[in-house]
Amino acid sequence: MNHFDAIVIGMGGVGSASLFHLARRGARVLGIDRFSAGHDRGSSHGQTRIIRQAYFEHASYVPLLQRAYQLWRELEEMVEESLYFPVGLLEVGPPQGVVVPGVLKAAREHNLEVETVDVAEIADRFPGFTVADGDHAIFEREAGYLRVEECVLAHLKAAAKYGAQQRFHETVVSWRCLGDGVEVSTDKATYSAGRLVIAAGAWANSLLRDLGHSLHVVRKHLHWYATSDQDYQQRDGAPTFFYEAAGGYFYGFPSRDNLGLKIAEHSGGELVADPLTVDRSVDPADQQRVETFLRTYLPQVTTTQMAHAVCLYTMSADEHFLLDHHPRHSQVAFAAGLSGHGFKFTSVLGEAMAQLILERRTDLPIDFLRLDRPTLR
Numbered sequence: 001m002n003h004f005d006a007i008v009i010g011m012g013g014v015g016s017a018s019l020f021h022l023a024r025r026g027a028r029v030l031g032i033d034r035f036s037a038g039h040d041r042g043s044s045h046g047q048t049r050i051i052r053q054a055y056f057e058h059a060s061y062v063p064l065l066q067r068a069y070q071l072w073r074e075l076e077e078m079v080e081e082s083l084y085f086p087v088g089l090l091e092v093g094p095p096q097g098v099v100v101p102g103v104l105k106a107a108r109e110h111n112l113e114v115e116t117v118d119v120a121e122i123a124d125r126f127p128g129f130t131v132a133d134g135d136h137a138i139f140e141r142e143a144g145y146l147r148v149e150e151c152v153l154a155h156l157k158a159a160a161k162y163g164a165q166q167r168f169h170e171t172v173v174s175w176r177c178l179g180d181g182v183e184v185s186t187d188k189a190t191y192s193a194g195r196l197v198i199a200a201g202a203w204a205n206s207l208l209r210d211l212g213h214s215l216h217v218v219r220k221h222l223h224w225y226a227t228s229d230q231d232y233q234q235r236d237g238a239p240t241f242f243y244e245a246a247g248g249y250f251y252g253f254p255s256r257d258n259l260g261l262k263i264a265e266h267s268g269g270e271l272v273a274d275p276l277t278v279d280r281s282v283d284p285a286d287q288q289r290v291e292t293f294l295r296t297y298l299p300q301v302t303t304t305q306m307a308h309a310v311c312l313y314t315m316s317a318d319e320h321f322l323l324d325h326h327p328r329h330s331q332v333a334f335a336a337g338l339s340g341h342g343f344k345f346t347s348v349l350g351e352a353m354a355q356l357i358l359e360r361r362t363d364l365p366i367d368f369l370r371l372d373r374p375t376l377r
């Protein structure tokens with residue numbers, strides 16, 4: 001039988017969570033993905049993702065993050081697996097920059113605990129990390145990281161427990177509305193459903209062409225470097241970190257296994273014409289920027305590269321998510337343009353998608369991310 005209450009296109013970060021929340025609400029639901037479960041071709045791979053609450057990008061995200069934290073904890077209990085590691089986050093930057101004032105503003109507005117670290121104490125508190133003259137440092141203890149592939153797999157596993165059907169290695173070629181339902185055609189079959197969630201990550205443009213919002217995809221590199229130094233080991237208390245540095249925004253994760261410390265540049269990125277054919281080789285210029293950052297701020301890390309991966313950011317015009325009903329089809333909802341900072345939210349975005357299409361509304365505060373929003377300040 002090819003009829004469902006709801007279909008979810010894409011079973012990556014948002015799609016796997018949407019599938020779970022729909023199935024948990026009793027919907028007969030089908031998820032479709034062109035790749036395998038927990039694959040490394042989109043935006044939800046590479047071992048880890050930072051999760052934090054004092055959100056410098058915009059303080060309006062904080063209530064969503066608070067709900068996301070609860071949902072990650074619930075998911076951990078459901079699948080009996082550790083997904084979230086609260087190792088803390090060290091954020092560094094100029095006092096008049098973007099990160100430090102943004103973190104302090106979000107913390108003030110939402111009464112979050114963050115600690116302004118005396119820069120003279122950095123060497124003692126966070127050995128192995130340095131701060132440039134004049135920069136400030138903030139520590140968010142309740143921050144840390146999520147194991148990214150395991151989170152996707154956990155949502156899929158939990159969704160399956162509630163009866164969700166999942167088809168991998170099947171590509172959606174088109175969808176259309178029929179009456180108050182939808183029809184979805186893939187390279188293998190045609191399905192119908194009452195409702196549709198589109199969570200296609202880097203492929204959103206091709207499935208949401210008529211929205212009039214162009215999203216652009218950029219290539220991002222992840223690098224792992226060997227470090228024998230105990231200063232960068234998770235087991236010895238090293239935190240995740242995010243620097244607003246002179247050369248750009250850089251972030252990373254303590255060494256948790258023999259791959260070593262993971263580091264990447266958040267700013268920049270080359271435009272990708274087709275996410276299916278992206279060049280996945282090391283970019284020497286990117287590598288050089290990252291190694292310059294390491295030499296300056298984390299000087300004990302070696303430059304022996306242990307691993308490298310390419311991942312995709314899907315950028316909206318203002319770098320904030322687009323979450324809404326389709327403007328002409330209320331039976332269709334989408335999450336798109338997560339702009340390189342969406343993974344930590346995927347638990348709550350799945351809940352939002354499920355509510356938007358089953359109840360046609362949500363109490364979750366996502367209005368500031370709707371399609372026709374005013375400019376975010």
Ligand SMILES: Cc1cc2nc3c(=O)[nH]c(=O)nc-3n(C[C@H](O)[C@H](O)[C@H](O)COP(=O)(O)OP(=O)(O)OC[C@H]3O[C@@H](n4cnc5c(N)ncnc54)[C@H](O)[C@@H]3O)c2cc1C
Pocket residue numbers: 009010011012013014015032033034035041042043044045046048049050051170171172173199200201202203204220221222264311312313335336338339340341342343344345
């Ligand atoms: C290098 C890197 C570092 C990041 N770091 C962080 C971080 O520290 N913290 C954070 O919160 N966020 C971070 N992000 C961002 C975050 O990972 C993404 O915003 C998030 O994973 C996007 O999820 P998604 O569901 O939109 O996309 P995806 O997880 O890529 O899912 C989209 C899915 O749709 C499927 N699909 C697409 N089109 C079709 C089709 N036609 N038919 C069938 N299936 C289809 C794809 O195969 C894919 O599985 C990072 C991203 C990258 C790339």
